[in-house]
Amino acid sequence: MTAAHTEAAGLVAHVVRHDRDVDVALTVGPAECVALIGPNGAGKSTVVDAVAGLLALDAGEVRSAGRLLADPGRSVPAHRRRVGLVAQRPDLFPHRSVLANVAFGPRAAGRSGREARLTARQALAAVGVADLADRAPGTLSGGQAQRVAIARALAADPAVVLLDEPTSALDVGARQEVRAALRSAVAGRPSLLVTHDPVEVMALADRVVVLEDGRVVEEGRPTDVLARPRSAFAATFSGLVVLHGTATSDGLVLDHPTTTDGTATGAAPDGGGSLASGTHGVPPGRAVSAAHHPTAALVTRADQDGTGLLRTVTGLEPRDGLVRVRAGELTADLTLAAVAALGLTPGLRVRVRVPPAELTVWER
Known part of the structure; x- marks a missing residue:
């Protein structure tokens, strides 16, 4: 990969873990959403955890906007990476209001309480749940809670967004609303989406990378990969x-x-x-x-x-x-x-x- 390509990319990751037999290299453009798909055990979670700062590298490196986040000799702590993670479960703080949950990120980053609350309200509005600001997490439906989790990730002004099966725990009715919120989350940012849902890929991703046995076996535009799959998993995934x-x-x-x-x-x-x-x-x-x-x-x-x-x-x-x-x-x-x-x-x-x-x- 050339130096110019590295500079232009929003996220460049080469994740190598010998114990998991994973060797995956991928690039995500500055405003690109890349869907990472593959069977269970293919290495998707390893890549996400390495980018998030939850897993050390045996070889390779992770860069965000040209900034080195990890290589075998160093690792920027997860809370200093400016990586927003939206996982399967919202995991909101039960003792804090919705507004306080979303304001937590900017407050921890040193913003004043007033600034953090303003940022939180803007993030809640961006995903269509501004009216939930004063609610307790325990009173929310699954779809509402996940949209609040997306707002929490946005409020932290992430340089990279990781979406780890963000709708897999939701019923069919809630998924459409959450996908709309996810479009706000990925707009203008490098984003990595792990999903088992072809509809989600078509709705959100600009490109698809297919993993099998810890390696990239296929990649391309969603319309190309899903309509003309060349790998066994992509064929199964597309139906x-x-x-x-x-x-x-x-x-x-x-x-x-x-x-x-x-x-x-x-x-x-x-x-x-x-x-x-x-x-x-x-x-x-x-x-x-x-x-x-x-x-x-x-x-x-x-x-x-x-x-x-x-x-x-x-x-x-x-x-x-x-x-x-x-x-x-x-x-x-x-x-x-x-x-x-x-x-x-x-x-x-x-x-x-x-x-x-x-x-x-x-x-x-």
Whole structure:
């Protein structure tokens, strides 16, 4: 990374922890929100804790706006890093009012009581909870308490904002309001968002970094990573099915079946045919990847006329009001009525295809 790039970046972190087998380097622009996603144990919490000052480095460094916060020989204390952390739980001081909770940061930084209270009221207004200033934390709903926690982070005027699964403990109704507050928190600041929610990524992030086994395996704009995932986790995260095969003049033929996590099964293809018609502009014979949503897949019985890849139904699973039909490495989400009409049962031979408009294909 060049010196100029380091100066321009809001946050530059290279986090190395040998005991956790984590070696992650990432950069966050001065007004950029980067979503950090990956399976449990991938290293997300290690990166967040290192940036926050809660975990020492074995190698690498952490810089904020060019200021060195940590390397293997030194570490600026967490309270002097100007890092605002919004975690899963608000953890408000129960014996202080909402206003006093939010004013705590600026007061601890040396501001007068009057200045701290003014800053706190501005932060509460920014996230839409100014009317809660005199309330006790114990009287707040989960969504209200989390918005107060966001205001508390803003009031401390952080140079970097860390959002560690900030809506995971909330019900669906509260998440939308909290996301609006989070947009205020990340505006104009380098921000790192850890989340398992694709909606949150699309709503807040400018870029996505995917971790697996303590390493960066993919990164890019949310629309690119979620629509054309190249890693197994990104495919699972986006809810898409990603398959690998070869473009033909008639469509896409899978060379080797893969499991739902994108790994090869080693088995021979179960049957001929194409997943979809058309080549999507890819010359025949090229190795390609293809992504589609499970609801886009069309299933017909093999004993009826139709097109698509010939497979055997291996499982039927209820899923979010639909039935997930697994046929080898292929996956389709159908309504219960459609499953009943087709008479689908494990062991039945079927054909699976995807309309060309529903399939995104790219060369590998």
